[in-house]
Amino acid sequence: MKSFVHTSYIALLFLVLLTACSKKQAVVSRPAFAADSAYAYIERQMAFGPRVPNGAAHMQCAVWLIEQLRACGAEVELQKGFMPDYRGANQQIYNIIGHFYTPEMTNRPRILLGAHYDTRPWCDEEEDYNDRFYNVPGANDGASGVGVLLEVARQLGVKLADSTLTKPVDIIFFDCEDMGTPRVYTGEEREDTWCLGSQLWATNYERLSEKPVYSFGIVLDMVGAPDAYFPLEMYSTNYAQNYQQKIWKSAEQLGYGAMFASQQSYPITDDHYYINYIAGIPCVDIIHYDIRNATGFPNWWHTRNDDMSNISKSTLQAVGEVVMSQL
Numbered sequence: 001m002k003s004f005v006h007t008s009y010i011a012l013l014f015l016v017l018l019t020a021c022s023k024k025q026a027v028v029s030r031p032a033f034a035a036d037s038a039y040a041y042i043e044r045q046m047a048f049g050p051r052v053p054n055g056a057a058h059m060q061c062a063v064w065l066i067e068q069l070r071a072c073g074a075e076v077e078l079q080k081g082f083m084p085d086y087r088g089a090n091q092q093i094y095n096i097i098g099h100f101y102t103p104e105m106t107n108r109p110r111i112l113l114g115a116h117y118d119t120r121p122w123c124d125e126e127e128d129y130n131d132r133f134y135n136v137p138g139a140n141d142g143a144s145g146v147g148v149l150l151e152v153a154r155q156l157g158v159k160l161a162d163s164t165l166t167k168p169v170d171i172i173f174f175d176c177e178d179m180g181t182p183r184v185y186t187g188e189e190r191e192d193t194w195c196l197g198s199q200l201w202a203t204n205y206e207r208l209s210e211k212p213v214y215s216f217g218i219v220l221d222m223v224g225a226p227d228a229y230f231p232l233e234m235y236s237t238n239y240a241q242n243y244q245q246k247i248w249k250s251a252e253q254l255g256y257g258a259m260f261a262s263q264q265s266y267p268i269t270d271d272h273y274y275i276n277y278i279a280g281i282p283c284v285d286i287i288h289y290d291i292r293n294a295t296g297f298p299n300w301w302h303t304r305n306d307d308m309s310n311i312s313k314s315t316l317q318a319v320g321e322v323v324m325s326q327l
Ligand SMILES: [Zn+2]
Pocket: 120, 141, 178, 302
């Protein structure tokens, strides 16, 4: 009896040690990312006013974005061009691209990170018809993805400075994502009126005789809400399932499994679609999709309520860490 107790005690001790070991193994290193900084970058964009294409705030924001990327050590490229808008008129496009690399990385496959910096000119989802002519403030729809990527850029700048950057990264701020045919428009609705900046970028890329190689891409859109919910978006699954699985697995390991749900959602036309479809680069969209609403999007989407009250630092932290974990 005594000896049995002794043996079981040792066995128990052994079990405790084993559990401790396996727990230690399960701890993942948390990538550096400061949500306070991402939040401040969103506030700064909001201070310009709605970043509606063809307006002064949009242009001031574009200049500021170029300055921010440069300050983080990126080589910045401004891609200009025209795309037909919903009326078929030429729309000027300014995509802003920050290249993060060291000379020895020139030929290594790059990672593409993207978000749109323009905001929608119309609050289509407002109930009152007259309210639909206001600009969307765009705290979530626009500024949040850009804010997270600016903080990623700052972290990449640190890596460049202390020589710990291992892979080249391109951060692209796409223009005119949200200029798709407004509900108030009574003319004929054309297809492909959304994501004009990424269509321009992908078309130019596809035509290059010597293309830089991208291993994969991630697009962020509406990534700041306190109740953010990111299911598996269908185009990402169709074109880039391996990368999508890997990103969602990292999210789970970091403790964000409830936010990055392993639930399939409908396909969403966002900048990632044209990066996949035209440029042929596997690209995953991290986008807030709300299964409780008929539109699939949150209640503040394309309304006057898309403001700072719907931005949460803990959500920004989660998304930032997940993105950083892939670099
Ligand atoms: Zn939008």
